[in-house]
Amino acid sequence: MKNRRLLSLTLFLSAFAPTILLSQNLKMKSVRIWDSEKANFSGFVNLEVVQGKIVSIEPAKETANPDYLLPGFCDASVTLSANALGGKTSRSELPKVLSGFLSAGFSHVESVADPNLTSLLSEISKSKWNAPILSQAQKPILYPDLSPGDGSLYQSGWKGNLDPKRNRHVPIFLKEWENKGFSQTELFSHRKEFEANGKLAVAYTFADKTSWEDALDTGYSVLFHAMPSGTNLYRAQKRDFLWAPMFGILYLQELRKKPEDWKEEESSWTKLNPYYGKVWKESISLDGEGWEGQESEPFSVFASQFQLETETHSNLLFASGSGHWGLFPGQAAIVEVRLWELLLQETKQLEERKNAQSSSFWNSFFRKKSDTILSPKRDEETLPKVRRRILQTLTQTTCQYVGADHGGKLRVGGPAHFSILSENPLKRASGIFPIESMVLGGKLVYTSKPAKEGTAK
Numbered sequence: 001m002k003n004r005r006l007l008s009l010t011l012f013l014s015a016f017a018p019t020i021l022l023s024q025n026l027k028m029k030s031v032r033i034w035d036s037e038k039a040n041f042s043g044f045v046n047l048e049v050v051q052g053k054i055v056s057i058e059p060a061k062e063t064a065n066p067d068y069l070l071p072g073f074c075d076a077s078v079t080l081s082a083n084a085l086g087g088k089t090s091r092s093e094l095p096k097v098l099s100g101f102l103s104a105g106f107s108h109v110e111s112v113a114d115p116n117l118t119s120l121l122s123e124i125s126k127s128k129w130n131a132p133i134l135s136q137a138q139k140p141i142l143y144p145d146l147s148p149g150d151g152s153l154y155q156s157g158w159k160g161n162l163d164p165k166r167n168r169h170v171p172i173f174l175k176e177w178e179n180k181g182f183s184q185t186e187l188f189s190h191r192k193e194f195e196a197n198g199k200l201a202v203a204y205t206f207a208d209k210t211s212w213e214d215a216l217d218t219g220y221s222v223l224f225h226a227m228p229s230g231t232n233l234y235r236a237q238k239r240d241f242l243w244a245p246m247f248g249i250l251y252l253q254e255l256r257k258k259p260e261d262w263k264e265e266e267s268s269w270t271k272l273n274p275y276y277g278k279v280w281k282e283s284i285s286l287d288g289e290g291w292e293g294q295e296s297e298p299f300s301v302f303a304s305q306f307q308l309e310t311e312t313h314s315n316l317l318f319a320s321g322s323g324h325w326g327l328f329p330g331q332a333a334i335v336e337v338r339l340w341e342l343l344l345q346e347t348k349q350l351e352e353r354k355n356a357q358s359s360s361f362w363n364s365f366f367r368k369k370s371d372t373i374l375s376p377k378r379d380e381e382t383l384p385k386v387r388r389r390i391l392q393t394l395t396q397t398t399c400q401y402v403g404a405d406h407g408g409k410l411r412v413g414g415p416a417h418f419s420i421l422s423e424n425p426l427k428r429a430s431g432i433f434p435i436e437s438m439v440l441g442g443k444l445v446y447t448s449k450p451a452k453e454g455t456a457k
Helices: 009-015 016-022 091-102 118-127 184-196 211-217 246-256 260-271 274-279 300-306 310-315 331-352 360-367 381-401
Strands: 026-035 040-050 051-060 068-071 074-079 106-111 132-136 169-174 200-205 220-223 241-242 418-421 437-440 443-447
Touching: 074 381, 091 118, 091 274, 091 443, 106 200, 118 132, 169 211, 184 200, 184 211, 200 211, 211 220, 241 331, 246 260, 246 300, 246 331, 260 274, 260 331, 260 437, 274 300, 300 331, 331 381
Parallel strands: 026 068, 074 106, 106 132, 169 200, 200 220, 220 241
Antiparallel strands: 026 040, 040 051, 068 418, 418 437, 437 443
16 A cells, blocks of 8 residues: 555554464654643654553654554443444444444443443453453442332442442432432432542433532532533532533434435544444434434534533533444444534634524534535634544543543553554544554554555555
């Protein structure tokens, strides 16, 4: 293949011989790596990995077409047991699901509502599947009056025991239901109890208009899915809250009503994630039942709220919602990132014309085929800033939240979890995606480069 450079002898051999993946040493010369402190790429450096850890990052000479390295991305909410087709993930599908995350540069993912992952982790080790590093929150707590449901994915009330094999996050699902809920006294006392045991109680709200207020008032970390319209966070700016909109869920529910737009979007997802095109493209039936969410309001309402709350964008947490209907590993992240990019880029323009008719943009967004997320307006000044914010959220912010061992950074002494891109994602037309290769613990675990056995590319 013309003008293609080998990442290193180790990576080259690994691309054709999976058994060589036992090697954890590699050298990358004259590359540019993501500097989380500056939210930008560094100058040219040589990076060396020994036994899965970065042992040196040294200045290097400039080169014409450098590779760009991004820290492994982190995803704060996935469902591995759901296959995005409205059914359950079979054992034969699991290797594809795991590779799907790697194909989009994700090194760490957190499950919130799966069954116990112990058996899956054992299977990954036994079968030697390439997989991101998995963690799992404690069983979500529901109101005492709600049934945990089949499979015991949830626990009713506060009676459940904490599982030492799961991480420190304790999800509290605050879903308004017949005017019932946890009292502020209960919320406060149990938050203090969890903290005393080294756990973090996280209140999940689901577009409810009032339940999140009780959580904020009692000192919880609040994670919005998505922030309800009419929310006024002015008084809560200094409170501890995170915002993981998971726009893709509602967006795809509306997109499914437009088959022609769906095909156009699907073509874009394939270009940005060849793995999706190979494994899942055209697997969705738009006429099928699939996953049905309870849409209290259309996507555009939540998107508008996202733009109105400009000061909260620094509180963003990345959650792809992979496993919901139509959202496959890797592709789900692409859908979410593209929506963020469009909305964040358009925010400034909307502020400038705030006295104009507020519905004009969203009317065009959903009624004109040319105004889908495939072709947002390009502002040469705004776009790189938007992508820097998104990259910081995908790496440092979310990785620290899920407790990733690399902390969303590339640093000497840290684990070698990174994706490799041939162009600067801050500037290229395709954006943050696609990636070319993914390295986890110094091992090449994914590459999109086509190869024929016995030949060099």
